[in-house]
């Protein structure tokens with residue numbers, strides 16, 4: 001029996017409508033889906049921490065971690081789907097962090113030329129970033145997300161009780177993206193973040209619910225305004241150009257790498273976009289408050305080479321996301337050698 | 347220098363417009379695509395027979411045959427694409443039979459979440475069937491086309507000179523689908539086919555060009571009217587329900603298997619749809635004229651079991667494509683045990 005009817009928020013990408021159930025209970029799945037047609041995909045950590053939620057449902061449990069976001073795991077999931085006699089009416093639900101939503105979305109998009117699917121994001125990062133926007137996919141060797149499609153789920157279900165078991169360092173990774181959103185789009189949220197901390201969010205599920213909803217809206221609006229990724233969507237790369245190179249060079253966690261990348265992008269914004277030194281300081285203080293590293297520790301020349309290699313096809317100019325002020329970003333195209341010089345000077 | 351401008355026919359699937367260049371010369375590719383961004387995918391047979399056409403283009407050549415339409419070949423192609431530094435601006439052209447168009451369309455749809463692609467179908471079957479309709483994909487073990495997506499190419503280029511090297515038995519396979527189209531949609535074409543033969547088509551490239559165009563139009567219209575495959579598109583399965591089971595049981599070539607399947611479907615149409623015995627005879631004569639087998643040689647009980655297994659999820663009734671008359675088909679839903687009885691009696 002369902003005591004109150006939970007109405008979804010509707011999000012629309014091109015012609016596709018997606019229902020988003022914020023602050024819902026996982027058991028809502030039972031009202032939405034039939035057990036014999038539904039297949040859960042999750043990872044060992046999420047499964048171990050929330051076994052009771054999976055009881056009675058057909059579940060495929062994969063190993064946890066980015067190193068399993070690859071074709072071998074896709075093959076394995078497809079073999080499981082065959083064994084479960086999944087047909088065109090099958091409904092796949094990815095329950096987990098961004099690795100799970102990426103791989104479950106991809107498998108659902110190619111199995112029998114596409115079956116329906118939904119996500120229950122369980123990490124902060126998946127809640128505010130990975131599960132929104134329709135991108136999915138897998139890594140091929142060192143190439144991240146090289147293979148995938150664009151395809152949206154039928155619905156998203158946010159059950160914040162999952163976060164009770166999320167390791168602290170994964171909160172940190174997720175908040176790196178939240179701070180990114182604040183920097184490029186929402187100065188009010190930036191102020192709010194300055195007053196809080198990870199520990200405070202962990203103690204208040206209301207504050208957590210509210211900040212997550214706010215970040216979903218930010219990412220949703222950016223993506224819906226620019227599905228072809230020709231303009232505004234590029235702003236989401238703030239801190240990521242240098243961040244990805246750092247991540248590659250140093251094997252730092254993604255959140256740590258983009259934190260350093262954001263500070264570097266602030267310095268570059270000072271030099272080419274009149275961004276204020278004081279605001280760089282505020283951003284770097286906020287990142288520090290959320291337990292994120294802010295200074296460059298990796299080999300600069302190697303990092304530059306990786307960055308160049310990633311971008312080699314864009315020619316002699318490179319577009320780079322800079323801040324105008326806290327809460328407002330833009331894209332600047334600048335010559336590579338100028339960027340190299342600036343990069344060395346910071 | 348291009349002496350006359352070749353204007354494409356435009357086909358539209360949902361919102362996607364596809365240019366179709368009928369009776370074009372392969373060299374048109376040079377006018378349409380840049381060599382440094384274009385990657386051809388073909389198989390060893392097509393490559394060996396048409397080496398000169400590939401000269402100067404980046405080409406990925408895979409082994410020929412259905413047994414290579416699988417994930418291993420996809421992995422191999424993706425590795426090649428990486429080695430060729432293919433980026434988001436890459437343009438893939440599948441040049442070959444249905445195996446090549448299916449796998450090239452799939453790879454192009456997942457590489458970097460989708461790059462543009464086109465087809466140059468080189469077998470009769472690919473020209474009149476496989477390259478039209480947006481379905482692509484690969485086999486997983488014994489499961490045909492289990493993995494794939496729906497995605498349309500930018501353009502199709504028909505250069506009939508490829509057919510000069512197509513083995514005779516592949517002409518036969520292709521004409522099985524042409525006769526299928528005649529049976530379900532085009533009684534006039536049926537009459538025309540009665541007056542010709544494979545040898546005659548092989549001697550007249552004009553007649554071949556005209557029959558191919560006519561079949562593209564038939565398949566295109568059926569698909570465009572029913573992209574979701576809820577109604578009319580199912581008519582394309584004429585002869586295929588039993589045909590696939592025969593193919594599985596006996597390892598006959600696809601064209602042979604569906605030829606026997608079409609005759610069986612005619613007999614069933616006589617019994618449940620007042621289809622005339624004389625017309626069954628005409629169809630079976632026409633198939634014979636095109637060197638296709640018409641009588642059941644495989645184990646009936648085994649074939650029935652495979653058929654049941656394929657369809658097991660549809661419950662106690664099964665939908666089956668029957669003919670009303672030559673050129674007109676419809677879908678009948680009938681109880682499995684009735685179908686079984688009829689099947690045994692034919």
Ligand SMILES: NC(=O)c1ccc[n+]([C@@H]2O[C@H](COP(=O)([O-])OP(=O)(O)OC[C@H]3O[C@@H](n4cnc5c(N)ncnc54)[C@H](O)[C@@H]3O)[C@@H](O)[C@H]2O)c1
Pocket residue numbers: 043044045046049064065066069096097098099100102122123124125126129130131132133134135136145162163164165166167170173
């Ligand atoms: N598709 C997109 O648009 C998009 C955007 C951003 C990131 N991503 C992808 O997301 C991935 C990163 O996401 P992530 O950080 O969530 O990674 P993840 O899925 O690996 O999760 C991080 C860790 O937390 C664990 N975990 C998750 N939820 C838990 C919970 N409730 N309780 C206990 N443990 C839990 C996981 O098992 C894992 O060990 C990357 O692969 C990245 O490419 C995709």
Ligand SMILES: NC(=O)c1ccc[n+]([C@@H]2O[C@H](COP(=O)([O-])OP(=O)(O)OC[C@H]3O[C@@H](n4cnc5c(N)ncnc54)[C@H](O)[C@@H]3O)[C@@H](O)[C@H]2O)c1
Pocket residue numbers: 389390391392395410411412415442443444445446448468469470471472475476477478479480481482491508509510511512513516519
């Ligand atoms: N996507 C769809 O809607 C759709 C529809 C029907 C069939 N198909 C698929 O199409 C495939 C069958 O197509 P096919 O019969 O073309 O198979 P194919 O690609 O294997 O070609 C048949 C043979 O002919 C050779 N060949 C092709 N063109 C040639 C040429 N011009 N000269 C010399 N040799 C040539 C090939 O190398 C191969 O040996 C199957 O995999 C089937 O699933 C797909």
Ligand SMILES: [Zn+2]
Pocket residue numbers: 177240254258
């Ligand atoms: Zn990120």
Ligand SMILES: [Zn+2]
Pocket residue numbers: 523586600604
């Ligand atoms: Zn066929």
